[in-house]
Each structure stands twice: as C-alpha cells, then as structure tokens.
Amino acid sequence: MTSTPTSSPTVEPLRAAGAVAFSTLRGCADPSGPYDGFSVCDYTGDAPAHIAACRDAVADMLGLDSAESLILPRQTHTANVAIVDSSDAGRPLTDIDALVTADASVAIGVNTADCVPIVLSDKEAGVIAVVHSGWRGTVARIAANAVDRMTSLGAAPENIVAAMGPSICADCFEVGEEVAREFAQAFPDVDGVIVGGYAKPHVNLGAAIEATLRECGVKACNIYxxxxxxxxxxxxxxxxxxxxxxxxxxxxxARLQR
Ligand SMILES: [Zn+2]
Structure with missing residues (x-):
C-alpha cells in the first residue's frame, strides 16, 4: 500500500536565487515499498489516485491555481528542452527532459530516481529551468541545452545559479565498460568524472554536469x-x-518568485 499524503510533502530546499525550488522527500512508512511515499510521476506504474493526491498537495504548497499549472514532461532520457508557459498547462510534453520558463504563474518539475535533477535560475532575467540529467542526458550535455534556451529568453550564463538535487553518488554509481567509455569520450579533459579504485568503473555525474555548466559560462561559485x-x-x-x-x-x- 502507498501512503496518501494528507498534508504538504516534506522537502529538501535547493539554492536557486530568484526561485522557490526544492526536491520532495518520500515521507514513507515502508522504505522497501516501491511506491511508498510522495510521488507525482504518472508513467512508472503508480496508482492514478495516489499521483493525483500528491500533485494537488504540491500545487497547494506552491500556491498554484491548479495542479495542471505544475508542468511536468514525459521524460525519455533525451537532451530535448522545451520552453513553456501557462498555455502549456495540462498539455502533454513528450520526449522532453528539461523545461525552461519565464512565467511565474506556473511551476516546472522533473521526476528522478538516481538521475540528477538540476534547477537553474537567472534572478536578473527572471528565467528558470529544470533538467533531468541521467547518464545519457549528461553525456549529451542536456544542461548546456537548457542554458542555451534560457539565454534565448534573456538569461546570461554569468548570472545563472545551478543547484543539483538528490541523486546517485559516485560511490554507488557503478557502470559498465561501455558507459564508462562514453563518459571518457564526452569528458576527456575533466578530472573526477570516471572514479577509480573499484572493481568496475564508477562515474561522478555531478562532476560531469559541473564541467558542462562551466563550459557554458556558469560560474563555479554558482554551481551546487x-x-x-x-x-x-x-x-x-x-x-x-x-x-x-x-x-x-x-x-x-521550481517556480519563479514574484
Ligand atoms: Zn550513494
């Protein structure tokens, strides 16, 4: 059985100036129950009533007009980014793994379970992004695509703050030789992406994403x-x-602060 939320989810705040941004905690009764805890993802087998209740709870917490104003893409490990606003509320967004908006009336989100969620914010320009960066998206530099789309709305890389949320650590992220090779090819000059000292290769996704953001002109001091x-x-x-x-x-x- 999944626990249905009766109140706001507990959250881990993310440091993204100009935005309200956080990752949700499970708040579960049984950690071994695959769907036990707060979740709004509607394409990984969870019960529709549970998802709807969770979406309502987080929309309330964010002060949105309705749960449809929480815009979530159907993620498929692409490097595709969509710019959205209130006209996209409730519309399906397929094969999209990052969202950008300058519209404070909506919130944008991504769903993850070990992949890296990233919130980007340019407070000056009033532009935010959320990114789902698993190993495929990280190799394909989806974070750079998101920065690029933000700049098309007036953001400047030197003003962007980037906060990565809960995701698999390098100690836990053992990969196959083929995946390790893809990272070695994609990040040949970046130290710390492939982590040695284990029987099999390990990858530090955060280090690869940090390198990608720095290539785009995001300042090291603005990357978490x-x-x-x-x-x-x-x-x-x-x-x-x-x-x-x-x-x-x-x-x-993430939602822009008004
Ligand atoms: Zn770990």
Whole structure:
C-alpha cells in the first residue's frame, strides 16, 4: 500500500536565487515499498489516485491555481528542452527532459530516481529551468541545452545559479565498460568524472554536469553539486537502483518568485 499524503510533502530546499525550488522527500512508512511515499510521476506504474493526491498537495504548497499549472514532461532520457508557459498547462510534453520558463504563474518539475535533477535560475532575467540529467542526458550535455534556451529568453550564463538535487553518488554509481567509455569520450579533459579504485568503473555525474555548466559560462561559485545520494538515502528519496524502475520518483520543482 502507498501512503496518501494528507498534508504538504516534506522537502529538501535547493539554492536557486530568484526561485522557490526544492526536491520532495518520500515521507514513507515502508522504505522497501516501491511506491511508498510522495510521488507525482504518472508513467512508472503508480496508482492514478495516489499521483493525483500528491500533485494537488504540491500545487497547494506552491500556491498554484491548479495542479495542471505544475508542468511536468514525459521524460525519455533525451537532451530535448522545451520552453513553456501557462498555455502549456495540462498539455502533454513528450520526449522532453528539461523545461525552461519565464512565467511565474506556473511551476516546472522533473521526476528522478538516481538521475540528477538540476534547477537553474537567472534572478536578473527572471528565467528558470529544470533538467533531468541521467547518464545519457549528461553525456549529451542536456544542461548546456537548457542554458542555451534560457539565454534565448534573456538569461546570461554569468548570472545563472545551478543547484543539483538528490541523486546517485559516485560511490554507488557503478557502470559498465561501455558507459564508462562514453563518459571518457564526452569528458576527456575533466578530472573526477570516471572514479577509480573499484572493481568496475564508477562515474561522478555531478562532476560531469559541473564541467558542462562551466563550459557554458556558469560560474563555479554558482554551481551546487548534489549533497544527498538517493541510493544511500533510499528511505528519504526514491532510488531505481534500490527499488527497480517500477517505483515512485522524487519531484524536483521550481517556480519563479514574484
Ligand atoms: Zn550513494
């Protein structure tokens, strides 16, 4: 059984000046229950009533007019970014893994369970983004695509703050040789992306994303790498490596401050 929220979710705030931004905690009764806890993801097998109740709760918490004003893409590990506003509320957004908006009447979010959620914010320009960066998206530099689309709305890389949310740590993220090779090719000059000292290769996704953002002109002092591991702390955050792909998801959401 999944626990249905009766009040606001507990959250981990993210440091993104100009935006209200956070990742949700499971708040679950049974950490081994794959859907136990707060989740709004409607394409990983969770019960529709549970998802609807969670969407209502987080929309209330964000002060949105309706749950449809929380805009969430159907993520498929692409590097595709969509610019959205209130006209996209309730519309399906397929094969999109990052959203950008300058519209304070909506909130934008991504769902993750070990992949890296990123919130980007340019307070001066009033432009925000949320990004789902798993290993494929990280190799394809989806974070750079998001920065590029933000600049098309007037953002400046030197003003962008980037905060990465709960996601798998390098200690937990063992990969196959093929995946390690993709990272070595994509980030040949970046130290710390491939982590040695284990029987099999390990990858530090946060280090690769930080390098990508710095290439775009985001300042090192404005980049916050993940501070919590979803797999180490699977009682707090959903982890596909612990629970399987058919499980709930951590929501990372952002809304422009008005
Ligand atoms: Zn870990």
């Amino acid at each position: 790498v993940p501070s919590r591991c979803s797999r180490c702390e699977c009682h707090r955050f959903f982890s596909a490596r612990r629970l399987g792909a058919h499980s709930g998801r951590t929501l990372t959401v």
